[in-house]
Amino acid sequence: MYLSRQLRLLPRANIARSLSSSGAHYTTAAPAEDAPIEIPNRIERSPTDLLQALAGTVARDHTAPHYKYHDDPFLIPMSNAAKRTYAMSKESGRKAAKWIKEEHRELFMHQEAQPAIEKFAPSMVYTEDSVVDESSLGQLISQGELKDAVLVYNLLEQKGNPISPDLKQSLLELVCFHNNQEPLPEEYIEERWFLQNNRRRERSGKTWKDGDLAEKLYSEIEPKTPQSYASLIRGMAKYLQCERAYALLQEAGEKQVQLDTNTFNSVIEIVSFLKDTAEQRWQLCTELLNEMSQQKLRPNLGTLNAVLQCISTFGNLKLARTAALQALPEFKQLGVSPSLGTYYYLLIIFCRERGPVSHVIVDILNDISGKEFQIQHPKDTYFFATAMDVCRNHLHDKSLAKKVDELLHTGKNYDLIGDSFKESIYYRNYLALLCQTELIDDFMMSYDRLVPNIYIPEPGIMEEILRAIEINGGVEYVPRIWSDMVVFDHTHRESLLLYVLRILVDNKPNPDSAAQAQLPEQAAKVALDMYERVEEAIKRLRKVSFTGQMLGDILTLLVRGGSYEKATEVFAHIDKNQHRIPGTPSLNALLEFVDASVQEKAPSQALLALQYAVENNIDSRALAKRIHEGFTLNETHLSKLKSLVGESFLDK
Amino acid sequence: MSSALTRLWERLPLKKQTAQSGIRVFSNQEPQQNQEVEDDEEFRVLSLRTVKQQFQRRQQVRRDPITPPRTNRMAVDQDWTAVWPGPRSFHPASVPLPLRQGFTERGAAAPSKFANAELMKIPNFLHLTPPAIRQQCEAIKKFCTPWPKGLETEAKWQRHFPLEVITTDYCQSLPTIRNPEARRVTISLKLSDLKFDAHARDKFLRLVGDRYDKDTDIVTFVTDRCPQKKQNYDYALYLLTVCYHESFVTEPWEATKSEADMEVYLFERNQSKLSAERILNWNAKEGAPKVAPSKSFAVCVEQLINEGENEYNLGKYKEEVKKMLSIA
Numbered sequence: 001m002y003l004s005r006q007l008r009l010l011p012r013a014n015i016a017r018s019l020s021s022s023g024a025h026y027t028t029a030a031p032a033e034d035a036p037i038e039i040p041n042r043i044e045r046s047p048t049d050l051l052q053a054l055a056g057t058v059a060r061d062h063t064a065p066h067y068k069y070h071d072d073p074f075l076i077p078m079s080n081a082a083k084r085t086y087a088m089s090k091e092s093g094r095k096a097a098k099w100i101k102e103e104h105r106e107l108f109m110h111q112e113a114q115p116a117i118e119k120f121a122p123s124m125v126y127t128e129d130s131v132v133d134e135s136s137l138g139q140l141i142s143q144g145e146l147k148d149a150v151l152v153y154n155l156l157e158q159k160g161n162p163i164s165p166d167l168k169q170s171l172l173e174l175v176c177f178h179n180n181q182e183p184l185p186e187e188y189i190e191e192r193w194f195l196q197n198n199r200r201r202e203r204s205g206k207t208w209k210d211g212d213l214a215e216k217l218y219s220e221i222e223p224k225t226p227q228s229y230a231s232l233i234r235g236m237a238k239y240l241q242c243e244r245a246y247a248l249l250q251e252a253g254e255k256q257v258q259l260d261t262n263t264f265n266s267v268i269e270i271v272s273f274l275k276d277t278a279e280q281r282w283q284l285c286t287e288l289l290n291e292m293s294q295q296k297l298r299p300n301l302g303t304l305n306a307v308l309q310c311i312s313t314f315g316n317l318k319l320a321r322t323a324a325l326q327a328l329p330e331f332k333q334l335g336v337s338p339s340l341g342t343y344y345y346l347l348i349i350f351c352r353e354r355g356p357v358s359h360v361i362v363d364i365l366n367d368i369s370g371k372e373f374q375i376q377h378p379k380d381t382y383f384f385a386t387a388m389d390v391c392r393n394h395l396h397d398k399s400l401a402k403k404v405d406e407l408l409h410t411g412k413n414y415d416l417i418g419d420s421f422k423e424s425i426y427y428r429n430y431l432a433l434l435c436q437t438e439l440i441d442d443f444m445m446s447y448d449r450l451v452p453n454i455y456i457p458e459p460g461i462m463e464e465i466l467r468a469i470e471i472n473g474g475v476e477y478v479p480r481i482w483s484d485m486v487v488f489d490h491t492h493r494e495s496l497l498l499y500v501l502r503i504l505v506d507n508k509p510n511p512d513s514a515a516q517a518q519l520p521e522q523a524a525k526v527a528l529d530m531y532e533r534v535e536e537a538i539k540r541l542r543k544v545s546f547t548g549q550m551l552g553d554i555l556t557l558l559v560r561g562g563s564y565e566k567a568t569e570v571f572a573h574i575d576k577n578q579h580r581i582p583g584t585p586s587l588n589a590l591l592e593f594v595d596a597s598v599q600e601k602a603p604s605q606a607l608l609a610l611q612y613a614v615e616n617n618i619d620s621r622a623l624a625k626r627i628h629e630g631f632t633l634n635e636t637h638l639s640k641l642k643s644l645v646g647e648s649f650l651d652k
Numbered sequence: 653m654s655s656a657l658t659r660l661w662e663r664l665p666l667k668k669q670t671a672q673s674g675i676r677v678f679s680n681q682e683p684q685q686n687q688e689v690e691d692d693e694e695f696r697v698l699s700l701r702t703v704k705q706q707f708q709r710r711q712q713v714r715r716d717p718i719t720p721p722r723t724n725r726m727a728v729d730q731d732w733t734a735v736w737p738g739p740r741s742f743h744p745a746s747v748p749l750p751l752r753q754g755f756t757e758r759g760a761a762a763p764s765k766f767a768n769a770e771l772m773k774i775p776n777f778l779h780l781t782p783p784a785i786r787q788q789c790e791a792i793k794k795f796c797t798p799w800p801k802g803l804e805t806e807a808k809w810q811r812h813f814p815l816e817v818i819t820t821d822y823c824q825s826l827p828t829i830r831n832p833e834a835r836r837v838t839i840s841l842k843l844s845d846l847k848f849d850a851h852a853r854d855k856f857l858r859l860v861g862d863r864y865d866k867d868t869d870i871v872t873f874v875t876d877r878c879p880q881k882k883q884n885y886d887y888a889l890y891l892l893t894v895c896y897h898e899s900f901v902t903e904p905w906e907a908t909k910s911e912a913d914m915e916v917y918l919f920e921r922n923q924s925k926l927s928a929e930r931i932l933n934w935n936a937k938e939g940a941p942k943v944a945p946s947k948s949f950a951v952c953v954e955q956l957i958n959e960g961e962n963e964y965n966l967g968k969y970k971e972e973v974k975k976m977l978s979i980a
Contacts (some may be wrong), residue, residue, distance in 0.1 A: 004820070004821045004823070005818060005819070005820045005821075006817075006818070006819045006820070006821065007816060007817070007818050008816070008817040008818075008819070009809065009813030009814075009815065009816055009817070010813060010814075010815035010816075010817060011812055011813050035801035035802050036802060037800055037801060037803055038800055038801040038802065039800040039811060040797035040798055040800065041797070042797065043794070043796075043797060045794050045795050050792055050795065053791040053792050053795070054788055054791055054792065055790045056791055057733065057784075057787040057788055057790075058733065058734055058737040059731055059733075059734040060734065061730075061735045062724065063722040063725045063726050063730075063735070064735065071743060071745075071746055072743065073718055073719050073720070073721055073745050076717060076719060076722075078719060080719070086821070112827040112828065113827035113828060114827065114828035114829065114830055115829070178920070182742070225692070426758065448725070486717060487717055487719060527668040542946070
């Protein structure tokens, strides 16, 4: 329990006023010689302002996971799947609690909290026989309880209770907004975060329920009000019942019904579904805008974004550009300030795949860098992912990408990243661009900052990173990357394994440089780890299998790292499973193995290698020569050598 | 095996006498043979129906590899306030300090921070490092106003703001945000800030009783009889006002105060004044101005009687009497 004690001092004037009411002979007047005091006015603040100011001092800790996860090595998610699983299981616990609350409602009827917390009480249950009236319907609508509201409405209808037109209108709005489908409750943030773009895929077709409650309600409202028109048009447009929405708009126009701006916006958004070619779309769009101006409607941000959305669907790039450039200054004149969604549309209008290169993003960034944005339009969350995509794939510009990243981390702009899907697209593009354009040391710094708590690279990006390491000769980073690959579960990708080995084998470590002094041992460890993992994987999942090339590289690395015994083990594996392993190790791998055998004085191993080479049709002369020169062989070994490469070899 | 069979027999119910004896015979007669069988092979199960044997391969649970503690990855110059922003129990993988705590045998090192309950039990102040406090102060500075001009010293603000009001807010982890203690209001002021005459002061002190502290000269009202803070505050100010005004009212019965009711000895209204005057005006002519006893004599007599007889007071009294009577 914390207590804060307030000490307030009352000024003399106050007391004097309260004490001096009855007589003047004992007042306590302040001495007159005092200088006047100036007390500054209180700075107004909301109840949460202080907390927000304090929260503003906390920066993101890159070594820690997101705060929704437990900060404990056992519970920190280390792959994208784990991130999703952990967050969703936490939320499913919340759901279970909610289910218990509803299922055993009798246990939660007490209300200890003061003031009472409505969310902690079980919700009202409405059934066929519950006694309802208009006020309960109104309350349900204001709470946004769609299912119960519809049930109560039906009950009222059955009993023949009159329902006021206002209430009907608000129910119509609720039903149109949700298309008479229970929405995902607001408190499930994780579910929303990981919903990805399922929702968008759903929305590609018409989902409006024809002849459902919304239209019934609409038909009941007589006479038709502008609001009822507006809500039905907006609902139809939102759920892509395009033709009827447009027809209804025209009907309203004929009947001289005064509609509002947002209704026109919703119809402009679906122009692309109404007309097929760019010219027709643009014509319809301008018609609608003209109609708005006739009705003296002031366009807003939604209008701007709807127009740009319409333009972005034009196949004709030239028309799209001119139309966009025409629309923008006009809206600027009207005093509509663009949101991030507007810039998103501009980016997809100007920067198209296979289109000419456009530098519109430079101007956009000059315009908005350092600004803090609030969400104003649903598409605002698409900006950052798209901007980074443009930076990487369209312009391939590192400095622009850094500017975008800076904008993302300005103020509360990170709230506009969208969901996990968009966030991962953003970082995928960012990291891929950085690894292609930055020096390897700089890149590894940003890699350390982002991976794994903010972003976990997919196998494709891992390959890009490995490529960057190979090109820049940063072989000392490979062990680090390998341990990350193990953690992120990339070890069953054969191409990645081969890539790691190739980098390690091709870049022979320079023993003089301090950074690479440890490298041979580390590389041997990586190779051994990989060998064991692949062996394990073969036993279990068979997702990945050995190839001769891979085993040869592992052999080389083990030999270089000085773990000869392990190398002989690996070689024995190669030798024993010749028929199962596709391909053979390279000659260089065998040569290095033989050299190591010479050093370790193990002629039988060397002869085994020679035998393997002969059997697999590898050029064995160099091997034989090394063996002959390196060892003073005894009779049995010599005869073996002879039998393998022939008498003639020794005579030379 | 024989022991196993005996145990089996013990467990059989009494009804099955025959079966019992049979087993018993078996177990007694052929222990040797049994032993051999046991050595040869395992106990064979009599399976009347051929049941398809189900080999349940135990699924090995694949565990994600556990990462090393994140302290390994922390930079030396990291922003600690971001790592540990709020109060939290100790976690070894997040605190990059080689802490040790706990009791061990003599000579051994104290247990390290990993899996150390001692470190988790104690409250830590890792979130209240000086840089964190500095940052937070900077952040909330924008809500602070400058100190009022003209109130620089304590004497100054005490003169301008004589009345102190103390209230308390409670923040607790309970379902209710209310705390009954929060209704209490304390107001206090120096008595010297109020203006009294002798009667009013006396009456005021009688009215407030032990709410007046003679040593510090402070009157304190504590009110808690109303359910809300605001009401209690209003009530406290009301009490102060009423007491003050009441102290200036002289009731008719106050005039009937006799010498026996006096709480202190006053020279002015006592016999010793008359006696002293009579002595001083001995043989004075009619109409001549009366000689009054000196002020210091009055004080001295009051002191002698109010404080009691002690060496100092008696000595002083002697001096004064000598002075008054001009006995050098």
